[in-house]
Amino acid sequence: MPRRNELHRILIIGSGPIVIGQACEFDYSGTQACKALRADGFEVVLINSNPATIMTDPELADRTYVEPLSLAFAEEVIRKERPDALLSTVGGQTALNLSVELAEAGVLEKYGVELIGAKIDSIKKAEDRLLFKDAMRKIGLEMPQSQLVNQVDKGLEFAERIGYPVILRPSFTMGGAGGGIAYNREDLIEILERGLDLSPVHEVLVEESVLGWKEYELEVMRDVADNAIIVCSIENFDPMGVHTGDSITIAPAQTLSDREYQMMRDAALRCLREIGVETGGSNVQFAIDPRTGRMVIVEMNPRVSRSSALASKATGFPIAKIAAKLAVGYRLDEIKNDITRLTPACFEPTIDYVVVKIPRWQFEKFPGAEPVLGTQMKSVGEVMAIGRTFKQALGKAMRSLETGKSESAQKYDESLIQARLITPNPDRLGYIRFAFEQGYTVEQVQEITSIDPWFLRQVREMVDSERELKRGNLETATRETLQEAKRDGVSDSTLARFWGVNPLDVRAKRKSLGVRAVFNRVDTCAAEFESFTPYLYSSYESECEANPSDRKKVMILGSGPNRIGQGIEFDYCCCHASFALQEFGYESIMVNCNPETVSTDYDTSDRLYFEPLTLEEVLNICDTEKPDGVIVQFGGQTPLNLALPLKHAGVPIIGTDPENIDLAEDRKRFGRLLDDLQIPSPANGAATNVAEACEVARRLGYPVLVRPSYVLGGRAMVIAYDEESVRRYMQEAVIFSQDRPVLIDRFLENATEVDVDALCDGKDVLIAGIMEHIEEAGVHSGDSSCVLPATSLAREVLDTIESHTKRLALALHVIGLMNVQYAIKDGTVYVLEVNPRASRTVPYVSKATGVALPKIAVGLMLGKKLADFAEGLAGVLTAPKYFVKSPVFPFNKFPGVDPVLGPEMRSTGEVMGVGESFGEAFAKAQLGAGTPLPDKGTVFVSVNERDKRAAVEVAKRFAGLGFQLAATRGTAAAMQAAGLKCKTVFKVNEGRPNAVDLLKGGAVQLAIYTSTTGAHSFSDEKAIRRNAVAYRVPCITTMSGARASVEAIAARRQHPVRVWSLQEIHAAKLVAGG
Amino acid sequence: MNTGAVLALEDGTVFEGKSFGAPEERAGEVVFNTALTGYQEVFTDPSYSGQIVILTNPQIGNYGANEFDCEAGHPYIEGLVVREFSPQASNWRSQENAERFLSANGIPVVAGIDTRALVRHLRTRGVMRGVLSGAGGDAKALVEKARRIPSMTGLDLATRVSTKASYRWDTGVDACSPSDPVAAAAAARYHVVAYDFGIKRNILRRLAHVGCRVTVVPAGTQASDVLALKPDGVFLSNGPGDPEPLEFQAAEVRKLVGRTPVFGICLGHQILGLALGGKTYKLKFGHRGANHPVLNRVTGKVEITSHNHGFAVDPDSLNANEIELTHVNLNDQTLEGFRHRNHPVFCVQYHPEAAPGPHDSHYLFDDFVTLIEESKGR
């Protein structure tokens, strides 16, 4: 059946903010779907609350709604736009769930919207574990035994029967929160109690454990004519027990014979057909007992997933794009394979290389969270590497991770080997290598880890050959030695470390011996057919398939694996840079190693190099491509760290000069610049030892802010209120300081923070946005809500900010983007930091102002002037409405961690709310962020002395809106004194029922809580914040936040549900901008 | 082990790599297979005799070898060319590692060479003759040898690999895991005579599985002797080499058409083509893999299929009034199957028995049984 011509308008639901387990892979799939459908003449209406995504760009859909992904707002969009169909399968679990809600609430029926991609009962059959189990039994597929229980003793009974360990899965908790593995009675009771407590339906699935079994995934596609294909098989390095999202994975499967693989393939197809996924892609997970070959099905996702993004990048087969086409009626054999052009998409990709994915974790940002891996995903990002062999791919993947710690600095402890191997953890691979160095055998490690011996043998061989290499030296290294090493994925810097030389010496030597990287193509067919897409990876084979063009070309360095502080925002910038380059007639070349992103879609740039962002790999690409320019300011800190070395290697960096980037990063030199410009900044100093640090702190006066140099996302940054904490910090911090001093600033208390993004062509400066933070300085810019335009800043303050920004941009000779953070205290505007590069807020500002900042930045880098742009860019850009950006935190994944906000960034994603008033926008942002503000009920207030007056003002307004008030003694007194009716509540350590009991009991709808002593939080403060998160009660930790909330609730009373598309909001500008 | 191995092609191209397997020197047509799984089935498929096989999957040997996945009594490939060969075998069914499996049968392996470059070379120039030496040797001399070996065109390998004496086969498909849902074999209801031109065991297993008692006969068997066995149907197997020299077989098969239901696979399909007056030709680099999309014109559905053939039947050479073209390859539009309009005769160019490859086309064995039933009904 060909294209369904009766469909015209299609609604696509995005996946919302980036959270652990649902990241920018859904921007990739959503973007592909939008592009595919529009290219085919469909009108696309999009709703997604995440402004940092490419898919929410006005150019990608006909109508783009950056609105909360809630039933009410989705219905409003449907009412307004009247789409014919809803594509539910490209926006992750969020989109799938919202689609089900819309269907069940009768909205789809009411407005005659057809659900395409996956039908409602298919979704249910796949998502509901019991229905799924029955379905699988029906088609003869085994699942681990399991039972739903709603009492602890029932669980114990079942566990005794099937035997420990058992897997626990609370029903309907976010991202499987509260789940876990119980190895014994005690574990079971503990986890089951917590799970039942957390499950809204008070229900937990107790499941037979298949820990240690081999885990596999198959990516399957099916069309209306029942043609079905397997796009890719993925084998997990880490056996069952570690979430696939937290596992090192390999494509294609390595240890299955054809008989076994086909058994799995048949099972996957039967599953797909039984569940009834008629059109699109699905992901089916299996476990196999390595001793007997017994196979069970773990789960299936009737939608595109993280793994399908990985599979698409691993094979060159664009699953989401094809899924979208299948959803509108096409058959697989009616769609062409983009890469081979001549052959159809109805085939099974075959590859002649090996792909390795390694996740990236950030436990270090969540003190109190144990860095162990289990059935719940904890990683914040991932890297993928392609090599001609497993070793080469693994080597490349490991260096793509940029763990910050250089390999040499890696410290392993022999006494920890057993523990680190037994319990899966982020550093397990490192410890496996270490164990082999210490003489462990493959059998021993297999015994402890259950990891397949084939993988272990490979790792072992890598360790052995490295031992060999260590014996040699640069002078005597032969061509053969170097060729072998490079073919096995050993990096120049590793060799340099072994031989005590500079990596560039190794590079020079091997090149002189003719050991050069070549580039092979990802072509879906193992070279059986010609490939027309330059999607490349490096290898040390005999011929290079890159054949670069002789066009004018510019290379963009991407941002590598997602991590807190450096995520999708930078991919947004890189993709836009690429689009802009193409628009300006340049060939765009993308370099990145993150499989989740749009930037690593072979459709995004003219040429794609899927490579680690290391000096070695980037120089290899430059040797081959000889780009006219390289852009480093869009990929966050990753490319910036390469800027100077690249420049010194003679690579033409365009945009702001690396020397000036360096100047801005170098506190000393930058301090001097500020003095020259007479721009104030918090008093500061640097220290390399404890004594010095205390000395400096004393001089500046407490509180102070201490941090290492050169970090993004406020890594390891703390506010010290006394010498004691400074000492403690210095003892712990040094590991991160990488031989760079610790920086100490005077900490400005209750200062208002402002983020500014600006563009500069070297002569003129354009202020793109002045964002006022809701939380005061001290809460990381990435973690505080902010609003455009600023609402409470005095004219003269704004003027000062503008003039400071202009002077800074000119002084730093910025060409392109710049970001400045200011703190305003008592009317004085202090500079906190300047980033002469694209910042986290660029996509948000672009969407609020309707001007694609990266595009203009690229123009400037190519020599254009601001004046040359049609938008008439001068002075300050305006935002035609109020736009509030709010962060989203992963605290629910790290139980026990204190969710207080501080100078170290911890949010994983963000949402945007649009409104006619600040309040309306803020209310929508909070809803989008998953912490909706209550309409009525009780507000619990407990604030420190400093905040009492402000708190009373806020409380008055809440009372005015009909809320009841409850407060701890001191605060209550203040309120009653002000004539407010207020219930007094015990603090945790005062007796019961206390504040926490109220939270648990659901007697509190909103908590306003400010720390009594800044940095140090007493146990009860932690308890309150933690339980607020657990029971999803919005907990506001700053007075500014409290004011914003009451304003938002009031505003929402006026206008509960209003939506605007970006196209309406910016109609004028988009026309002008073209 | 790990002394140099050399692969020399007739056009003078030479690849040097590590030597695994037997330190022998073997010659043959150099072809590539793109399947990701099933190297053991490839090693032991008689259709590969006379051929040195390149596997594009860079990691070969990972899951070892076992007695159950053999498609014949021993490996038939002349030599193996891979990017990386694993001495480590990891799989619950593995009985020995892949290297021992090959060396025990005197087959050399060259590993560590740029197989992708080699495949791209053959893709553009077409398959060619080559010599693989597991014991090193002078490249020039090896190239010379490669030039002297007979070309595949015009070569009758089928009768060489065929069984000398006829034998019975009645074992069906076994499960490879407790979770392998292999349906119980149907009771043997029909007697099928199978011509062995290099038959794969999985064809025999599949035939037995759908209820056929199979008598396998040598390639040189006369039609009259076949009919004397009172078959309910005749099967024409896969096999190596060029179909054209098989004039005797074509002639005998012609005599069978109309007398008994006939089902042919691969070489069997080509022989049927010739028997029915068609022509065959050599493909530039053939089809060898497990991911080829084949459209079944009758059902309109696409099957992902297993392939191993260097020759094909020219559809235009067949009489359209007699022959219905039933299957076509969606990659290059080549003919993949046809059936006779008036007689119970059908065949496919690809491998419905898979091994290795997807199981999408197993239904053809049921079709054969149905055809037998129908023609009995008449």
Ligand SMILES: Nc1ncnc2c1ncn2[C@@H]1O[C@H](COP(=O)(O)OP(=O)(O)O)[C@@H](O)[C@H]1O
């Ligand atoms: N019965 C089990 N025994 C051991 N590990 C399991 C079991 N079920 C699931 N797991 C592990 O938990 C992970 C997550 O389970 P899964 O059902 O895939 O949930 P999700 O929807 O979060 O992916 C799996 O990847 C697997 O490693």
Ligand SMILES: Nc1ncnc2c1ncn2[C@@H]1O[C@H](COP(=O)(O)OP(=O)(O)O)[C@@H](O)[C@H]1O
């Ligand atoms: N001197 C200071 N006084 C008050 N708050 C500060 C000061 N310096 C930094 N901060 C807070 O710490 C956060 C992170 O500091 P910043 O220098 O921006 O590090 P990063 O490079 O991680 O963005 C800022 O967003 C701000 O809220």
Ligand SMILES: [Mg+2]
């Ligand atoms: Mg899963």
Ligand SMILES: [Mg+2]
């Ligand atoms: Mg900052």
